[in-house]
Amino acid sequence: TRTSVTVIGLGLMGRALAAAFLRAGHSTTVWNRTAGKADELVAEGARVAPTVGDAVEASPLTIICLTDYDAVRGLLGGDDADLTGATLVNLTSGTSAQAREAARWADLRGARYLDGAIMAVPPAIGTAEAVILHSGPRADFEAHEPVLGALGTVTHLGEDHGLASLYDAGGLVMMWSVLNGWLQGTALLRTAGVDAVTYAPFARQLAAGVADWLPGYAEQIDRNSYPAEVSALETDVRAMEHLIEESEAAGINTDLPKLLKATADRAIAAGHGGDQYPVLITQFTTPTP
Ligand code: NDP
Structure with a gap:
């Protein structure tokens, strides 16, 4: 079914997320600080919201993908921000403490909040290979799972908002450790x-x-x-x-x-x-x- 979704942040990753929603047939609203990065998505059917507030209001579900949590807070966490009725899924990379803190300010401003971590590169988004982890209230995840599923293999890890970041960190240390062991062996054999x-x-x-x-x-x-x-x-x-x-x-x-x-x-x-x-x-x- 055609559902509407908003994507805030159109960097390399945000553009891949918005493009995957469009390909899946979802009505997609986008916003980015540097407006020009929306051009290609608009050609593919996205609608540009004039302000961040309009972008959040346009859809029941808003995906956020910015450089870091400071940028997210600066954009959406201001005291004057009214996010009543919105569900935010923040896929920005950060620590578990930042995720839990974002959940607190989102709650104070009236939003439902899921934190997430993307374990994939932009070209994989929209394929089963893209693993996207979520944590926070299970009911909120389940309510939006059909839409989130357009991004890849989406999973819910538990109610603690910090879990997605922790699993992400756990995955990265595995990845780098295996790679470094392999590089040491390669250096030896060479x-x-x-x-x-x-x-x-x-x-x-x-x-x-x-x-x-x-x-x-x-x-x-x-x-x-x-x-x-x-x-x-x-x-x-x-x-x-x-x-x-x-x-x-x-x-x-x-x-x-x-x-x-x-x-x-x-x-x-x-x-x-x-x-x-x-x-x-x-x-x-x-x-x-
Ligand atoms: P980019 O540098 O390409 O994009 C960063 C985005 O954040 C841009 O849309 C930028 O806006 C926006 N932004 C930064 N600061 C602010 C601010 N103060 N106010 C408003 N907007 C701001 O990064 P990526 O898209 O590659 O990464 C985004 C997130 O996704 C990061 O947390 C990254 O760790 C994560 N991620 C990325 C992966 C990848 O392979 N690329 C893999 C897994 C996770 P503007 O265009 O105006 O500069």
């Missing part, structure tokens, strides 16, 4: 004349294998019990020493191998050498020494 393309399939299979360990390891963490079923931490640390040695001998960077070993060494010093790897959670749930 010193023996193995090129990146040759090593990549091996690395890919290994990463997938490690991913399969997560559910079992997660159970150990939730039980706070780490019996060494397949390997003890001190065995891992010996392999970490070899990794540092190989990296030094190859004349490549040793930051990552040393970081891995420093974390494991602290857990061993705390008496966890005979436990299994996920006991390192004790090093991640406490501040950096």
Whole structure:
């Protein structure tokens, strides 16, 4: 069914969001500080609202996608802003604290509020590949899910407005850690004349294998019990020493191998050498020494 939706913020991401709504047949109103960025969308059928207030009033659902939360607050969070009856879905990237704070001021100004995080690049928006996380009142998510679904694979994580940002951060640290491990391995193999393309399939299979360990390891963490079923931490640390040695001998960077070993060494010093790897959670749930 044809529904109306508003998009505020027409940067690279905002334009992709508005275009996906238009493709899905939704009547789309847009607003951007720099008006010219709406031109292409207007040619595709979007309507430009003259002011931010008009843009919010034009549709039951307003998507916001700006640089940061300061910009969002500056635009919509002023004391004079009346957002009564609006539902805001803020897909701007930020922290969980910023998300919870935005939920508070939106509530004071009469709006319903969902926070969101986009785990995709603009060209993927509108395909199932684009993962878009939401958190906040479930009823508000469900009321607008059919429209939000035009953007990609949309999920609701829970009532706490901070959850989308936290899952986003959790996803990014996984992504960068896997990539850095792969880059370290690639640097090592290149010193023996193995090129990146040759090593990549091996690395890919290994990463997938490690991913399969997560559910079992997660159970150990939730039980706070780490019996060494397949390997003890001190065995891992010996392999970490070899990794540092190989990296030094190859004349490549040793930051990552040393970081891995420093974390494991602290857990061993705390008496966890005979436990299994996920006991390192004790090093991640406490501040950096
Ligand atoms: P852009 O820099 O392309 O766009 C930024 C947008 O914010 C523009 O519409 C800009 O308006 C607007 N803006 C910034 N400050 C203000 C302000 N003070 N008042 C009004 N409008 C303002 O960024 P993206 O579109 O790429 O990113 C937008 C959000 O989406 C970010 O939070 C980003 O982290 C997130 N995101 C982006 C991804 C990507 O791959 N691009 C991936 C996942 C998330 P103007 O045009 O007038 O400058």
